[in-house]
Amino acid sequence: MIRLLTLALMLTVSGLVFGATSDVYPLESEADRERFRDLTKELRCPKCQNQNIADSNAPIAEDMKNEVYRMVREGATDEEVFEALVGRFGEFVRYRPQLEPRTVMLWATPAIVVFGGVLIVIGVVVRSRRNTEGASALTDDQRLRAEKILRADGADTTGDAGPRT
Template structure:
């Protein structure tokens, strides 16, 4: 922790508040100020939740490392408006995701759909883990007999061993 010569208790609380703010900023914990979303009217809480969820999981095609919730890009603004419209028209989340997919493809999803094309993306790491496991298993299995007993000693070795044990006594 940071130690500084501290002034009055009031100053301390200012400081810790500032510190907290800096830490949160560094951690990238989103505060409500990041969201670009709160200008839409919904009939129900559930609709609003769905809107939040969809804008969180969909990626802005222009500013590629933000979701629709966080993006100030023009196209993100338009897409949020479209999501709002479709929710109000009673379309399901699956319909809305399909709408986005038809226009922007897998890129629009942070979590790509499971299709033939994305199969390697989804299971590639598992395949590598599996290969690594096999290799590790092979190495361990081959290494074991070397360190283990069970290799019979020949006659001279046996005699030497007994002599050594004798001496010990």
């Protein structure tokens, strides 16, 4: 019973805390609130290696959230928000950098690696098939010699335990 009461108290308190955090950035419409949430999830914190600014508590992330809030409140488009923050903090703050001449290698590297791997696998398969097809059978001289060796070894199995000479 105590556990159930503790759980109910925790859920009530967490609801109050969640409600308080949404009032930190009050916006007029639900669409603006949704845009603000989406933008803060799409922007990376420059200090926290792989964390978006919505989840980061770093001071620079707070500054970025304040800037996004200000721009959304003023009616800036998503692209204007991205351009302003990329201009200030660099392309790193975008989780999905735009395709530009300087980011072509970033986008093309996975395809190049996969294509190179496929070429290597094809080369190994072709080479192994070529080697198995090119393997020659024994010549007549080699076959006769092998038969002689096998007959000579078979002659010693008569039960004679003496040394071979």
